[in-house]
Amino acid sequence: MKHETTQLLFQVGSIGLISNFIAMFVIYRNPLLHNTFGLLCFSHLVSNVGMLFCFTTWPVAMILNQDNDLAHSLAGKRFAHLAISINRYVSIVFPIKSYIWFTVPNTKYAIFCIWLVGFLVTIPYFWHETCYVAFNAHTFQWTYAENPCGQFLSLFDFIGGVILCSFAFTIDMLTLFRLREANNVIIQSISPNITQSQMMGLSTQTAVEAAKRRKTEIRFFTQAFTQCIVFCICLLSFHIFTLLSDSIWWQFAMVTMIWILAHSLDGLIVVLFHFRFSLCKNKRLTSTMMLNSSTNRVETTHAPAKF
Numbered sequence: 667m668k669h670e671t672t673q674l675l676f677q678v679g680s681i682g683l684i685s686n687f688i689a690m691f692v693i694y695r696n697p698l699l700h701n702t703f704g705l706l707c708f709s710h711l712v713s714n715v716g717m718l719f720c721f722t723t724w725p726v727a728m729i730l731n732q733d734n735d736l737a738h739s740l741a742g743k744r745f746a747h748l749a750i751s752i753n754r755y756v757s758i759v760f761p762i763k764s765y766i767w768f769t770v771p772n773t774k775y776a777i778f779c780i781w782l783v784g785f786l787v788t789i790p791y792f793w794h795e796t797c798y799v800a801f802n803a804h805t806f807q808w809t810y811a812e813n814p815c816g817q818f819l820s821l822f823d824f825i826g827g828v829i830l831c832s833f834a835f836t837i838d839m840l841t842l843f844r845l846r847e848a849n850n851v852i853i854q855s856i857s858p859n860i861t862q863s864q865m866m867g868l869s870t871q872t873a874v875e876a877a878k879r880r881k882t883e884i885r886f887f888t889q890a891f892t893q894c895i896v897f898c899i900c901l902l903s904f905h906i907f908t909l910l911s912d913s914i915w916w917q918f919a920m921v922t923m924i925w926i927l928a929h930s931l932d933g934l935i936v937v938l939f940h941f942r943f944s945l946c947k948n949k950r951l952t953s954t955m956m957l958n959s960s961t962n963r964v965e966t967t968h969a970p971a972k973f
Contacts, residue, residue, distance in 0.1 A: 671806055671918070672726045679722025682930025686714045689936035697945065702773040703886055706750050707936060709777045709788040710893075713784075714929040749780055750890045754841050754883075787826075790819060806918040808925075821856055827901045835898065838891045845884060859897040872881040889939040900928040902904045 679846050693699045756767055790797045797815040801808050811815035903924040908917055 669702055672729050672922070675722060675726055675729075678930060680917055680925065682718045682926060682933065683722070685930055685937060686711050686933030688941070692937055692940050692945060696940050697942060697943075698882065702768045702770060703750070703753055705770065705773050705777065706753055707729060709780065710750065711933060711936065714932050718926065719931045721922075721929070725806070725922065729806065733820050743957050748944040749776055751837040751841070751894060754838070754887045754890050761863070769898055790815070801922075805914060807921045824901075824905045827905075831894070831898045834894045838887070838894055839888055842891070845880075845887065852854075870872065881956050885939055889935055891936045896928050896931050900924050 667674045689709060690711050693711070694702050697705075698704075699707065713758070753773075755766060791799070793815075796811060796813060797819060798811050799808055802809070810820045903920045910916070
């Protein structure tokens with residue numbers, strides 16, 4: 667049982683690391699992602715790599731040595747999901763204002779704040795003798811300390827996750843609603859009746875370009891929404907689904923494996939939405955027609971975000 671568990675953890679974790687590194691490569695090579703959305707996604711992937719490294723190496727080492735003294739504290743990353751959801755909402759609902767709000771410098775500042783808040787959340791874990799989340803090498807589970815501090819951390823982890831997940835989900839729903847409204851306008855504008863199109867203040871060519879931009883926005887939104895759903899499912903699994911059974915394998919799947927799968931799927935989702943074989947060519951896919959950093963409009967005067 668020990669060897670099967672370590673093999674499963676190592677294989678899934680390794681696949682997750684590879685998928686996240688490939689996703690980073692896709693963002694670096696794909697001009698459509700050289701914008702604020704791409705920067706947020708790249709930061710999110712860096713976090714995934716760090717978490718996967720922790721979830722893969724430490725449990726495997728502890729199980730093989732049957733030594734719980736190797737346990738270490740860790741904190742989950744959630745703020746990136748909320749930041750990505752806000753980015754999609756503002757870019758779609760307020761495309762003009764997003765030019766000002768979601769510039770590359772502002773986004774880098776937001777990323778810095780996300781990492782800073784994530785670090786501050788881990789401060790209680792510095793008192794690792796009483797406040798910790800440890801991996802038990804005998805039950806193959808991550809558990810909180812069995813004391814008031816551990817109970818507080820568990821409650822804070824759950825409530826904080828629910829609040830952030832709820833905010834991100836609500837924003838995604840509002841974005842979806844506005845996308846449907848915008849799509850109805852675009853469909854009406856690309857009609858054979860040119861007069862109607864002109865009455866709406868849109869030429870046929872402009873309407874077609876708007877439809878193409880909207881298609882890109884929809885792909886970005888769908889990616890962010892899918893990642894948010896995966897995170898919400900993992901949150902429910904860790905705190906709710908574990909109550910359904912006391913089986914060691916069920917607890918292992920719902921507590922340990924689910925988070926490795928979540929971080930692995932984050933990278934895989936980016937790859938599935940944006941990978942194409944042309945990105946693997948030696949010639950880097952950049953040109954003067956790069957997307958604007960906030961609204962994904964084609965511009966020649968704005969430099970792409972640098973990674």
